[in-house]
Structure formats: structure tokens, C-alpha cells
Amino acid sequence: MVKAVIFDVDGTLIDSVSQHAKAWQDAFRDFGHDFPLEDIRRQIGKGGDHLLPVFLSEAEIEERGEALEAHRAEILKTRYLPTIEGLPGVRDLVRRLRADGRRLALASSAKADELQTYKTIAGIADLIGTETSSDDAEASKPDPDIFEAALERLDGIAPQDAIVIGDTPYDAEAARKAGLRTIGLLSGGWTADELLRAGCIATYRDPADLLAAYDTSPLHPTKP
Incomplete structure (x- = not known):
């Protein structure tokens, strides 16, 4: 039992899920990357430690990954959280x-x-x-x-x-x-x-x- x-x-x-995907897409764009929303959506459910390597190089993650994740969190909170x-x-x-x-x-x-x-x-x-x-x-x-x-x-x-x-x-x-x-x-x-x-x-x-x-x-x- x-x-x-x-x-x-x-x-x-x-x-x-859609809100998380949009927040990641917005954050990526602000850091110079434009990825299709559906590609990002298919990665939602992972944490940033597994999501970021799907889209960025190891060097870029080491240099800007932490800042990008923090930016994503702020976007989610200010733009999308009220719609969840x-x-x-x-x-x-x-x-x-x-x-x-x-x-x-x-x-x-x-x-x-x-x-x-x-x-x-x-x-x-x-x-x-x-x-x-x-x-x-x-x-x-x-x-x-x-x-x-x-x-x-x-x-x-x-x-x-x-x-x-x-x-x-x-x-x-x-x-x-x-x-x-x-x-x-x-x-x-x-x-x-x-x-x-x-x-x-x-x-x-x-x-x-x-x-x-x-x-x-x-x-x-x-x-x-």
C-alpha cells in the first residue's frame, strides 16, 4: 500500500509551464540568444543546472549562467507570476x-x-x-x-x-x-x-x- x-x-x-518557458526565453534574449519557445518548454521540469547546458556552452554558463538564472527569476516574478x-x-x-x-x-x-x-x-x-x-x-x-x-x-x-x-x-x-x-x-x-x-x-x-x-x-x- x-x-x-x-x-x-x-x-x-x-x-x-508556459510562464516558466517565457521567462527563460526573455532572459535568454536579454543575454543575446533567441531560442524557440517550444524548445525551451520541453526543458521545463529541469533545474537551471540541466536546462542551461542544452542551450549554452560550458564557457558561457561559467561566465554568465548565474546572472542569467537570477535574471530569469526576476522576470518570472515581475512579468508572469500574476498569471499562474x-x-x-x-x-x-x-x-x-x-x-x-x-x-x-x-x-x-x-x-x-x-x-x-x-x-x-x-x-x-x-x-x-x-x-x-x-x-x-x-x-x-x-x-x-x-x-x-x-x-x-x-x-x-x-x-x-x-x-x-x-x-x-x-x-x-x-x-x-x-x-x-x-x-x-x-x-x-x-x-x-x-x-x-x-x-x-x-x-x-x-x-x-x-x-x-x-x-x-x-x-x-x-x-x-
């Missing part, structure tokens, strides 16, 4: 899991200060207190560090007793490396086939769809 659930945040609990909304069904899904006695945690590639804002947007700031962010890991997804840190904070929970809910192949890859199974949500823009190929054991449209199918999903208390 699943004893704990670890949630990704962007694209899983909040509708923010919670996805449907998030609070009700979390409440159902709590009612079933599941221990809950957040594991996001976002920075710690961003994560606090996202919890409020998702409407779960009072429901989930255990969390890890990119600040708690040496490497972001698709490396397993963030999920491993979440497991450590869910003291006593073995990997086989927990399940991840995420929206990208990077979540599934990172979870697999940490010995965790993943439920994939299509709310981040990836297809069911892409998420299943990455290792997700089931897919649903969004949190509301997962809640509607709860009794037949891997989350149900009677499921192995």
Missing part, C-alpha cells in the same frame, strides 16, 4: 490523500522562495509542510537528489512505499533513479505516450481527473 505521496509542483499542482493559477482539483486531491492517512511531501526543481509562493497559489500551504526544492539538492531533476531528499524528510518511508505525482519525463526519470514509481499528469504538456515511455505507471489529465479516478488509481488504499 502507498504510505506516502511526493508531488512535483510546476505543471502538476500549478499551471505554470492552481490546477483544478489540487486541494481536494490533497485532502483525500490526507484523509486516507498518506504522508505528503513536495519535491520541486524550483527555488525555495518560489516554492512557498506556489504552495499558496495551489491552495495547499496549510496542508503540506514537508518539502524539498533545488536548494536542497546538488543536482536537479532528472537527477534523483530532490526526491531522495524528500524521502529523507519522510522519515521511515521506504521508496517502494511511496509514489511520485509529476508531469514530465524528468520527474519519472528522477523518481526511477530514487526507486520510486510515478503517476504522470498531462497538465504539463507532455503526452500520455511520452510519460509512459519515461516510466510512469499510469497517466491522468490533471489532479481533478486523478481524483475522479481515485478508486481505480494506484493511489487507492487497496491497490498494491
Whole structure:
């Protein structure tokens, strides 16, 4: 039986993938690079340590990567944060899991200060207190560090007793490396086939769809 659930945040609990992609595109442009938005969007879910090398040389990352990431964060906060909304069904899904006695945690590639804002947007700031962010890991997804840190904070929970809910192949890859199974949500823009190929054991449209199918999903208390 699943004893704990670890949630990704962007694209899983909040509708923010497009905003993150646009913030990165704006930041790249301000630093002299123009990359297609869809190419950037396909990298959302990774932290900057894995996203930047897709687009920039090692030398440029060493010289300006930190400044570019800080600029991206400021753009996101000032231009796009007001447009981010919670996805449907998030609070009700979390409440159902709590009612079933599941221990809950957040594991996001976002920075710690961003994560606090996202919890409020998702409407779960009072429901989930255990969390890890990119600040708690040496490497972001698709490396397993963030999920491993979440497991450590869910003291006593073995990997086989927990399940991840995420929206990208990077979540599934990172979870697999940490010995965790993943439920994939299509709310981040990836297809069911892409998420299943990455290792997700089931897919649903969004949190509301997962809640509607709860009794037949891997989350149900009677499921192995």
C-alpha cells in the first residue's frame, strides 16, 4: 500500500509551464540568444543546472549562467507570476490523500522562495509542510537528489512505499533513479505516450481527473 505521496509542483499542482518557458526565453534574449519557445518548454521540469547546458556552452554558463538564472527569476516574478493559477482539483486531491492517512511531501526543481509562493497559489500551504526544492539538492531533476531528499524528510518511508505525482519525463526519470514509481499528469504538456515511455505507471489529465479516478488509481488504499 502507498504510505506516502511526493508531488512535483510546476505543471502538476500549478499551471505554470508556459510562464516558466517565457521567462527563460526573455532572459535568454536579454543575454543575446533567441531560442524557440517550444524548445525551451520541453526543458521545463529541469533545474537551471540541466536546462542551461542544452542551450549554452560550458564557457558561457561559467561566465554568465548565474546572472542569467537570477535574471530569469526576476522576470518570472515581475512579468508572469500574476498569471499562474492552481490546477483544478489540487486541494481536494490533497485532502483525500490526507484523509486516507498518506504522508505528503513536495519535491520541486524550483527555488525555495518560489516554492512557498506556489504552495499558496495551489491552495495547499496549510496542508503540506514537508518539502524539498533545488536548494536542497546538488543536482536537479532528472537527477534523483530532490526526491531522495524528500524521502529523507519522510522519515521511515521506504521508496517502494511511496509514489511520485509529476508531469514530465524528468520527474519519472528522477523518481526511477530514487526507486520510486510515478503517476504522470498531462497538465504539463507532455503526452500520455511520452510519460509512459519515461516510466510512469499510469497517466491522468490533471489532479481533478486523478481524483475522479481515485478508486481505480494506484493511489487507492487497496491497490498494491
